[in-house]
Amino acid sequence: MDDQLARVLDDLHREGRSHDGPLADRLRRLRNMTPDAARLIATLIRARRATSVLEIGTSNGYSAIWCADAVRDTGGRLTTVEIDGARVTAALANLERAGVREHVDVVHGDGAEVLAGTPDTSVDLVVLDAERPAYVDYWPQLRRILKPYGIVAVDNAVSHREQVAAFRELLTAEQEFAVDLHQIGDGVLTAIRLR
Numbered sequence: 001m002d003d004q005l006a007r008v009l010d011d012l013h014r015e016g017r018s019h020d021g022p023l024a025d026r027l028r029r030l031r032n033m034t035p036d037a038a039r040l041i042a043t044l045i046r047a048r049r050a051t052s053v054l055e056i057g058t059s060n061g062y063s064a065i066w067c068a069d070a071v072r073d074t075g076g077r078l079t080t081v082e083i084d085g086a087r088v089t090a091a092l093a094n095l096e097r098a099g100v101r102e103h104v105d106v107v108h109g110d111g112a113e114v115l116a117g118t119p120d121t122s123v124d125l126v127v128l129d130a131e132r133p134a135y136v137d138y139w140p141q142l143r144r145i146l147k148p149y150g151i152v153a154v155d156n157a158v159s160h161r162e163q164v165a166a167f168r169e170l171l172t173a174e175q176e177f178a179v180d181l182h183q184i185g186d187g188v189l190t191a192i193r194l195r
Contacts (some may be wrong), residue, residue: 001069008098009035012062032059033129033155034185038066041127041153041188048151050124051076056111056138057130058082061091061098063155067127068100076124079105081114115141123147129155132163139170150193158187 012032033041045053045067051074058064058080067078082088088108095101107114111130115138123145128135135154142152152171157164158181171179171191182188 002099005065005069005098005100008094009062009065012060012065012094032062033066037155037185037188038063040182040184041125041155042066042070044151044153044190045070045076045125046073048124048149049074050151052123052147053078053125053127054114054118054123054145055080055127055129056114057128058091058106059087059129061094061106063127063129064091064104064106065095065098065100068095068098068103072100072103076103077105078103079107079114081107081109081111083108083110112138112141115145118145120144121147121150123150125151125153127153127155132156132160132167135164135167136170139167143174146193148193148195152191154189156186157181157189158183161187164189 050071053067053071053076055064055067055078059082064078064080071078082091085108088106091106095104112134124147126142126146154164154167168189171177176195177191177193179191182190
């Protein structure tokens with residue numbers, strides 16, 4: 001990670017905490033990942049040598065910058081999806097500012113629709129950081145698009161345990177996935193496809 005990218009991430013983390021602190025309405029918050037959670041996911045991308053990464057829930061691009069830096073190292077590409085147009089604009093500017101814009105496709109759209117249009121067994125790693133109750137409905141598409149040894153990484157699996165519980169149960173019931181809960185940041189749930 002170069003100095004420019006590290007500075008942008010520090011600024012965005014600080015701005016995100018300042019922005020979200022006084023807001024009672026969670027939908028108005030940026031709801032960025034913690035640095036530790038984003039760092040874990042970036043490490044998974046590098047360890048998996050992921051070249052195709054899909055993120056559902058871009059917000060202002062904070063976690064996308066971490067992922068883009070990792071796919072830059074693997075020679076890959078990140079596709080990140082955000083439904084809010086103003087956040088798409090902010091993410092594009094922040095990715096540019098961090099110097100990783102060329103490694104990212106930012107899609108203004110609905111995560112479920114993007115998943116439905118993604119080819120079979122084409123994605124190495126999926127990051128879920130969106131509306132948690134939707135994850136159960138995403139599962140058939142997630143399962144379909146993941147490559148062998150592909151990874152699903154879910155943020156907020158401890159901080160919002162009850163909202164992720166049904167999805168975690170679904171993953172755990174799948175015999176072909178190794179599921180683990182990492183007590184990092186707000187909690188990162190991972191599921192690795194074994195075959």
